[in-house]
Each structure stands twice: as C-alpha cells, then as structure tokens.
Amino acid sequence: MEPAQKVVARRVVVLAVVLLQLGFVARGYWSDHKEFAFQMFPESSTWRADVVRVTADGRRVPIELPWSGYRWDQLVRDRGLSYPAVRHHADAGLDNQLAFLDAALDWVASNTPRDGETRYLEARVTSWHNADPPQVKILRSHAREGAG
Numbered sequence: 689m690e691p692a693q694k695v696v697a698r699r700v701v702v703l704a705v706v707l708l709q710l711g712f713v714a715r716g717y718w719s720d721h722k723e724f725a726f727q728m729f730p731e732s733s734t735w736r737a738d739v740v741r742v743t744a745d746g747r748r749v750p751i752e753l754p755w756s757g758y759r760w761d762q763l764v765r766d767r768g769l770s771y772p773a774v775r776h777h778a779d780a781g782l783d784n785q786l787a788f789l790d791a792a793l794d795w796v797a798s799n800t801p802r803d804g805e806t807r808y809l810e811a812r813v814t815s816w817h818n819a820d821p822p823q824v825k826i827l828r829s830h831a832r833e834g835a836g
Contacts, residue, residue, distance in 0.1 A: 733782040735815040737772040741806040756803040764792045782815055793829035
C-alpha cells in the first residue's frame with residue numbers, strides 16, 4: 689500500500705470512529721434507555737404506580753394480591769419494579785423507568801399461562817419530573833388472547 693493510501697485509510701477510520709461516537713451520544717438524547725448518554729447530574733425524578741389486572745368481566749384486581757399461583761414481586765424483580773406502589777427514584781431518568789415498567793406489563797401478560805381471567809394489565813403511574821407538579825399516565829399491556 690502506498691504511503692498516501694495509508695494516510696487516507698487512517699483518516700477514514702478515525703472519521704468513522706468519531707462519527708459513530710457522536711451518533712451514540714445523539715441517540716442517548718432520544719432513546720428511552722439512554723445507552724451511551726451518561727449525565728453527570730441526573731434528574732431527580734420519582735414515580736409510583738398502581739398496577740391492576742383487568743379481568744374479562746371488568747374487575748380491576750390489584751397486583752399486590754396473588755393470582756393463579758403468581759405474585760408480581762416474584763415475576764418482576766428488576767429496576768425497583770417489584771413494589772410499584774411505593775414511590776421510587778427514577779435512577780436513570782423517568783422515561784427509562786417507565787419504559788421498563790411498560791415492558792414488565794407486557795412480559796407478565798405474556799408469561800403467565802395459568803392465568804385465564806386477566807384481559808390486560810394496567811398501571812396508573814404518577815410521576816414527579818424534577819420539581820415539576822405530578823403527572824399521571826396510564827400504561828397498558830397488550831390484550832391477552834382467550835381471557836375469561
């Protein structure tokens with residue numbers, strides 16, 4: 689390889705690495721989970737959620753009550769989601785935490801085959817973003833087939 693070609697090849701590699709890193713940083717600002725987007729002073733947001741199982745007949749049963757041999761705190765053990773009714777700090781940001789809760793609702797709905805009565809899971813989330821007033825958001829799992 690000619691010396692001029694080596695120089696051009698090195699510059700292309702360096703440029704590609706720098707552009708890739710800038711892409712990771714930019715992605716961190718619109719991604720829920722914020723991979724590669726470290727913030728030295730993270731937000732001080734908190735959240736809590738009232739999670740219920742909505743049955744085929746319309747009953748709203750709190751997940752704190754065991755059902756069909758399942759317990760929420762045994763099914764969902766990560767990211768402070770075991771006890772959602774308790775107010776938690778959103779360690780990696782509010783969007784990140786709510787994305788994990790939303791995924792947990794879908795996971796539980798998909799992985800509880802003995803449960804024949806739950807139509808979907810619903811979370812009424814109250815969140816406090818930094819010092820802002822509380823906001824309420826409803827998250828729902830996908831609808832389960834054959835419930836009821």
